[in-house]
Amino acid sequence: MPRTMRIAMVASECEPWAKTGGLADVVDALSRALGLPDPAGPGHEVDVYLPWYRGLNPPEGLVPLELRVPVGGPGGEPRHETVTLWSGEADGYRLRLVEHAPSFDRESFYMDGNSDYVDNPARFTLLGRAALEAIRAEARPVDVIHGHDWQAGPALLSLRHRYAGDPLLREVATMLTCHNLAYHGWTPRADAWQLDLPLDVGKHDGVDLLREAIKTADMVNTVSPNYARESLTPEFGAGLDDVLRARGDRYIGIINGIDTGLWDPATDPTLVAHYDASDLAPKARTRADLMARNGLDPDGPLLGLIGRLDPQKGFDLVTAAAPELVAMGARLIVLGTGHEHLVAGLQALAAQHPGRIAVLDRFDRSEARRIYAGADLFLMPSRFEPCGQGQLIAMRYATPPVVRHSGGLADTVVDADVDPARGNGFVFGPATPQALVDAVRRALAALADEARLAHIQANGMARDHSWRVPARGYEAAYRRAIAG
Numbered sequence: 335m336p337r338t339m340r341i342a343m344v345a346s347e348c349e350p351w352a353k354t355g356g357l358a359d360v361v362d363a364l365s366r367a368l369g370l371p372d373p374a375g376p377g378h379e380v381d382v383y384l385p386w387y388r389g390l391n392p393p394e395g396l397v398p399l400e401l402r403v404p405v406g407g408p409g410g411e412p413r414h415e416t417v418t419l420w421s422g423e424a425d426g427y428r429l430r431l432v433e434h435a436p437s438f439d440r441e442s443f444y445m446d447g448n449s450d451y452v453d454n455p456a457r458f459t460l461l462g463r464a465a466l467e468a469i470r471a472e473a474r475p476v477d478v479i480h481g482h483d484w485q486a487g488p489a490l491l492s493l494r495h496r497y498a499g500d501p502l503l504r505e506v507a508t509m510l511t512c513h514n515l516a517y518h519g520w521t522p523r524a525d526a527w528q529l530d531l532p533l534d535v536g537k538h539d540g541v542d543l544l545r546e547a548i549k550t551a552d553m554v555n556t557v558s559p560n561y562a563r564e565s566l567t568p569e570f571g572a573g574l575d576d577v578l579r580a581r582g583d584r585y586i587g588i589i590n591g592i593d594t595g596l597w598d599p600a601t602d603p604t605l606v607a608h609y610d611a612s613d614l615a616p617k618a619r620t621r622a623d624l625m626a627r628n629g630l631d632p633d634g635p636l637l638g639l640i641g642r643l644d645p646q647k648g649f650d651l652v653t654a655a656a657p658e659l660v661a662m663g664a665r666l667i668v669l670g671t672g673h674e675h676l677v678a679g680l681q682a683l684a685a686q687h688p689g690r691i692a693v694l695d696r697f698d699r700s701e702a703r704r705i706y707a708g709a710d711l712f713l714m715p716s717r718f719e720p721c722g723q724g725q726l727i728a729m730r731y732a733t734p735p736v737v738r739h740s741g742g743l744a745d746t747v748v749d750a751d752v753d754p755a756r757g758n759g760f761v762f763g764p765a766t767p768q769a770l771v772d773a774v775r776r777a778l779a780a781l782a783d784e785a786r787l788a789h790i791q792a793n794g795m796a797r798d799h800s801w802r803v804p805a806r807g808y809e810a811a812y813r814r815a816i817a818g
């Protein structure tokens with residue numbers, strides 16, 4: 335029987351407490367998959383360190399622990415901040431909230447309007463060091479510190495550069511998961527004092543936290559095998575392909591799962607009707623409900639889109655393609671917030687096509703679920719997509735995805751024209767409006783053929799979307815990290 339491990343996650347988001355994107359779902363669901371016992375073995379002991387942001391709704395029964403956390407001053411002088419670490423039980427893991435009002439009691443997680451908070455390096459240094467100080471204060475060694483994205487960079491770098499002599503922390507292995515290589519946590523030289531790290535860390539004009547963390551962690555991964563390969567090239571490496579290549583077989587891809595308990599059309603409480611693979615008929619009622627709620631005229635096929643309105647996600651392709659999609663008879667529902675020009679462009683389209691296009695410029699967990707269920711097709715035209723979660727949920731909700739051949743989308747969606755037996759969706763190559771339109775046209779042809787559609791839906795629902803297999807992948811990676 336494999337030994338139980340102690341794992342400390344350090345992350346800037348975790349569902350349901352703090353979420354702006356897929357990172358939050360992954361940190362929660364992976365921690366639960368590792369923490370709960372399953373047929374393959376006992377659960378591991380998992381702690382998740384998360385900032386206590388404004389408005390966060392904590393679990394019951396939190397227990398406080400006061401910590402004195404060493405940080406740097408502007409002139410390099412040593413200082414300390416006092417933080418309160420609040421610990422409580424989540425489902426499968428222990429949530430540990432780092433309370434420090436000056437750092438985290440703010441309007442948003444990362445940004446002041448359109449620019450990053452200037453003290454982000456200090457804020458996430460505080461998060462990381464609170465985790466390290468908690469391990470020391472409790473004299474409770476962990477096997478692995480698993481950091482997520484650049485925000486965990488200070489934890490991993492502090493461990494190696496400031497706590498290397500600490501008997502409890504010296505032996506701790508580290509793993510870094512890159513959910514998105516586009517965000518580096520760039521810290522200009524003038525702000526680098528906030529990191530309180532030896533000056534030779536990073537390039538001379540500043541510190542690229544993600545780059546340094548990639549170089550430092552014992553194991554590094556990204557969230558799909560295909561994106562792992564793509565990111566070794568200058569085109570997709572976001573300036574980090576050199577350090578990723580240098581990690582050799584210590585850099586791997588592990589595909590994300592979804593929490594199949596939380597995402598289940600048979601039980602989803604937001605839906606007006608429930609269904610499973612044995613009977614999809616009630617799905618039509620979720621569709622009628624969705625269209626009525628949003629003033630859409632029900633007689634054409636409905637395309638759903640959900641996500642950050644960001645050029646990464648290819649929403650500009652949708653805006654450009656929308657008139658032709660509508661001309662083909664399709665209806666469009668878009669849910670998401672983000673770049674103002676994308677929102678404005680989509681809203682202008684909705685105004686031009688009443689009853690055909692609905693744009694919901696908000697973050698809305700419930701409406702998202704109704705779209706996954708009620709849409710006929712789910713669009714994800716991402717320019718790059720490390721893993722993507724929407725396509726997995728859509729398949730589980732029997733809504734075939736139409737995706738660009740990129741990152742994890744290419745690993746999870748099989749084109750039903752290319753491989754009719756295994757197909758679970760539709761895939762297109764070029765990031766152009768025309769390629770998107772062509773793929774939707776192929777998908778609409780399949781929708782018109784009841785037996786074909788049922789086969790594609792069945793394939794999507796039958797895929798194992800759970801965290802069972804990926805959690806084993808992380809376990810194996812932790813063991814490699816520990817083995818050194």
Ligand code: GLC
Pocket residue numbers: 355356357360513514557590719720721722723
């Ligand atoms: C980021 C990526 C997305 C991935 C998610 C969770 O948001 O852009 O592709 O699914 O992280 O790993």
